[in-house]
Amino acid sequence: MDEVFCALLPRLYRRAVMLTGGRQSAEDVVHDAYLKLARRPRRFLAHPEPYAYAFNALVSVFRDAHRRERRQVLVEDVDGSAPAAAPGGGHWDGGMEDRRAELETVRLLRRLTPRQAGVVILVDLDGYTIDQAADILRVHRGTAARHRARALGKLRAELGAPSAPARADRNSEGEAS
Missing domain, CATH: 1.10.10.10 (Winged helix-like DNA-binding domain superfamily/Winged helix DNA-binding domain)
Structure with a gap:
């Protein structure tokens, strides 16, 4: 199971970052999804599309965490908008x-x-x-x-x-x- 999950890890991690918005919470969500899948590894390995099964577990873990966080009293929400991109002249910007x-x-x-x-x-x-x-x-x-x-x-x-x-x-x- 570990080999299959590790092969999916980069893709799951990128999607978790997109869902959560932060690296640390993404790592936590992926780790919790792994623990959820590890409870029943045969179901994960028997699934015809392991990425789909793992992504479903990832969304489930994220949704549960989101529900828990929603119940907490939040301090003022900070707008994390990214700065506008400068018009590029075709050069590499790193x-x-x-x-x-x-x-x-x-x-x-x-x-x-x-x-x-x-x-x-x-x-x-x-x-x-x-x-x-x-x-x-x-x-x-x-x-x-x-x-x-x-x-x-x-x-x-x-x-x-x-x-x-x-x-x-x-x-x-x-x-x-």
Whole structure:
């Protein structure tokens, strides 16, 4: 089990950073997901797509942690928006532009609920269809589609983009648009 999980670790860690917004909490979420999978390693190893199974455990652990944190009394929320990127002239910036884009993605994903963020990551970043994402998250296809539609609406509102008609977010096969 350790070999399979270690092979998935870089991908799971990147997704955990996107979900949680921070390296330390991402490490904690991945570790807790590992502990959850280690309780029943045969189920994990028998699954036809171990990444999907592990990602589901990751989202579950994150959702539980999010629910616990939501009950806590918070001090003033700090806006962690990344600074605007300087117009580049085609020169290498040491990866700063990629890092800014990653931070902006994390900031936007933190505005979503855990399930909304999970569906957006699976469909729009990992390239799964709505049906596959629903299977991974163990929800009905319509629930996954609704979570994605609401998430995209929140993201559009956050970015100040005009709202698109409901049909623009879907196509007949449920793939990312």
